Amino acid sequence: xxxxxxxxxxxxxxxxxxxxxxxxxxxxxxxxxxxxxxxxxxxxxxxxxxxxxxxxxxxxxxxxxxxxxxxxxxxxxxxxxxxxxxxxxxxxxxxxxxxxxxxxxxxxxxxxxxxxxxxxxxxxxxxx
Amino acid sequence: xxxxxxxxxxxxxxxxxxxxxxxxxxxxxxxxxxxxxxxxxxxxxxxxxxxxxxxxxxxxxxxxxxxxxxxxxxxxxxxxxxxxxxxxxxxxxxxxxxxxxxxxxxxxxxxxxxxxxxxxxxxxxxxxxxxxxxxxxxxxxxxxxxxxxxxxxxxxxxxxxxxxxxxxxxxxxxxxxxxxxxxxxxxxxxxxxxxxxxxxxxxxxxxxxxxxxxxxxxxxxxxxxxxxxxxxxxxxxxxxxxxxxxxxxxxxxxxxxxxxxxxxxxxxxxxxxxxxxxxxxxxxxxxxxxxxxxxxxxxxxxxxxxxxxxxxxxxxxxxxxxxxxxxxxxxxxxxxxxxxxxxxxxxxxxxxxxxxxxxxxxxxxxxxxxxxxxxxxxxxxxxxxxxxxxxxxxxxxxxxxxxxxxxxxxxxxxxxxxxxxxxxxxxxxxxxxxxxxxxxxx
Numbered sequence: 001x002x003x004x005x006x007x008x009x010x011x012x013x014x015x016x017x018x019x020x021x022x023x024x025x026x027x028x029x030x031x032x033x034x035x036x037x038x039x040x041x042x043x044x045x046x047x048x049x050x051x052x053x054x055x056x057x058x059x060x061x062x063x064x065x066x067x068x069x070x071x072x073x074x075x076x077x078x079x080x081x082x083x084x085x086x087x088x089x090x091x092x093x094x095x096x097x098x099x100x101x102x103x104x105x106x107x108x109x110x111x112x113x114x115x116x117x118x119x120x121x122x123x124x125x126x127x128x
Numbered sequence: 129x130x131x132x133x134x135x136x137x138x139x140x141x142x143x144x145x146x147x148x149x150x151x152x153x154x155x156x157x158x159x160x161x162x163x164x165x166x167x168x169x170x171x172x173x174x175x176x177x178x179x180x181x182x183x184x185x186x187x188x189x190x191x192x193x194x195x196x197x198x199x200x201x202x203x204x205x206x207x208x209x210x211x212x213x214x215x216x217x218x219x220x221x222x223x224x225x226x227x228x229x230x231x232x233x234x235x236x237x238x239x240x241x242x243x244x245x246x247x248x249x250x251x252x253x254x255x256x257x258x259x260x261x262x263x264x265x266x267x268x269x270x271x272x273x274x275x276x277x278x279x280x281x282x283x284x285x286x287x288x289x290x291x292x293x294x295x296x297x298x299x300x301x302x303x304x305x306x307x308x309x310x311x312x313x314x315x316x317x318x319x320x321x322x323x324x325x326x327x328x329x330x331x332x333x334x335x336x337x338x339x340x341x342x343x344x345x346x347x348x349x350x351x352x353x354x355x356x357x358x359x360x361x362x363x364x365x366x367x368x369x370x371x372x373x374x375x376x377x378x379x380x381x382x383x384x385x386x387x388x389x390x391x392x393x394x395x396x397x398x399x400x401x402x403x404x405x406x407x408x409x410x411x412x413x414x415x416x417x418x419x420x421x422x423x424x425x426x427x428x429x430x431x432x433x434x435x436x437x438x439x440x441x442x443x444x445x446x447x448x449x450x451x452x453x454x455x456x457x458x459x460x461x462x463x464x465x466x467x468x469x470x471x472x473x474x475x476x477x478x479x480x481x482x483x484x485x486x487x488x489x490x491x492x493x494x495x496x497x498x499x500x501x502x503x504x505x506x507x508x509x510x511x512x513x514x515x516x517x518x519x520x521x522x523x524x525x526x527x528x529x530x531x532x533x534x535x536x537x538x539x540x541x542x543x544x545x546x547x548x549x550x551x552x553x554x555x556x557x558x559x560x561x562x563x564x565x566x567x568x569x570x
Contacts, residue, residue: 025154034158042231043161056155087290090254090261091161094231097256118154126159 025115029105036102041095043088043124054123055089057096063113067100073119092122163547165202166288168195169230169255172206173248174213174237183246183273184213184238190277191234193321194295195284198521199550204230213237225255232261232288234280245269248276252284262287274323275569282568294516295320298566299523300338300347301541303327304559308530308537315349317364320516320565322555328362337380340566342430342474343388347564350378359393373411380425382406386432392416394424394437403437405452416454428452429472429496436460436470436479436496447481449496460498469512472496475519478546482511482524491524493546504548514565520546523554525561 058073070093078085105111170192173184192203210224216235225233236250249265264283266276275296282293303316315335318325329335329351338349345364350357359372359382372382375395382391385405392405401422405414417423421441428435436449447461447470461467465485472479476496483490483503489510492503509527516523523543530537539561541554554563 030156034156038158038160039162040231041158041161042164042166083286084290087288090257094254094256095161098226098231115154118156121155121157122161123157123159124161 029108032105036099037095040098043091054121055092057092057120060117061112065102065104065112067096070096165200166231167204167229168201168232169204169225170234171216172213174217180238180240187273187277190274191281194281199545204228220253222255222258230255250280252287291520292518294518296569299563301563302561337562338564339383340564341384341388342386342567348382383427385428386430392426425469427471430474430476436472438468463501471513473519474515474517480513480522504544505551512562514563516565517567523563523565
């Protein structure tokens, strides 16, 4: 058996031992979360010479929707040296913290319990 | 638009999988934010005696006004503040500022020094991250309090937008008064917020087209003496005026090179107008264009390697770019209408211009290769764009039409953000034209 085959076997065994996978959030449930964060995201729309970039914010959540931590999850090394990137990252973290506690989607009461850690990507590139 | 980018079971995390329900990595993408102004609370700066308290209040007022005028911030009415300026010096109660929806907070204090100067300290806080973003102190004579306020506003703007500020600047312009047929035109200067206004000339001579040196607080302008155009250099710090020379046939005042050592200008002779460069140390003139057309309004790129100008050599007035030695002249504007008064952005990536098309004037910008034309402002007569030193804001002047009785025709200064939003009148005591924005005051 090759390496890939061994990994597949482990994956299959683990899946079987873990029981059924959790249901994926629906688009409506995701939109419910987005709508809460979106209103607090005040992106500074740049002018010429500024290329807006997406930033990933990693969240850890309580089951009731409280944000425990919100941290930059991509290009962390650029935060101190790249003022524009830092502005985008700060605005994204601020939006998440401002929205805390997030309301739990009514159709998915265990949304945050099932997703205690997830990533929100703030992408301002279509806002110019 | 929303996306569920990834929803999968990590194959190799066996331990995690066997301990409970399968976990997923959820990634939510938000690609529609708000381009609304950021709510910011600028608390009056604390002071221990009434004089310091008053100064702290005044400084906070100027900082808030600067930020508001940029269009990127929405200062919250200080009547809504829950925590007092003095209490802020002990600790920041972030919950109080979240309650009034402030995303950022400015606090600080004023201390009068034994030598009579004022030490002004400020801190910028991220209310939701509950962290200090920047803190700085300035010391100056109390009379310089407005300059300190503008420097604080520049610091805040820079930290929250990632772009340089532009509040510690001045605008020079031509102040106009009297009937349209006999206008009195004087040079005037003011801070970018309209304060500290003063006239530099008495109106006896006609003055036109003031231009700032990009590296020093000095200007050139054109004035008529015995019906001949003369160019002067005016040193703002000393008030000294120096004659650069008589230039018969000149139509616009020269513009400085980025290093301040050269000026570029257009001179008319025998029905044609060409562009010349003068070395200010040797006063040597070099002709850069040599053709039977009208080439005017030259302006250097910020690195000094190129010059943009307008010319009618193609049949209508259009924008051109050439190397600083006059080589490689090529047209960059190809839209409808006529283009004039090109001005290179301090950042180098855009050229602002005046455009006339279908009975209307416009202020617009395009890239130096002529692509990406955007029109920002329109009017009966809109003319003469000038860049703020950060390359984000433009100022220009507008004139209203006159009615059948000759009333109207008022000329006023305006500014606009490069996004095309936040057009505002720059208030002047009377009619105004031909603004020129200064570099940042050190």
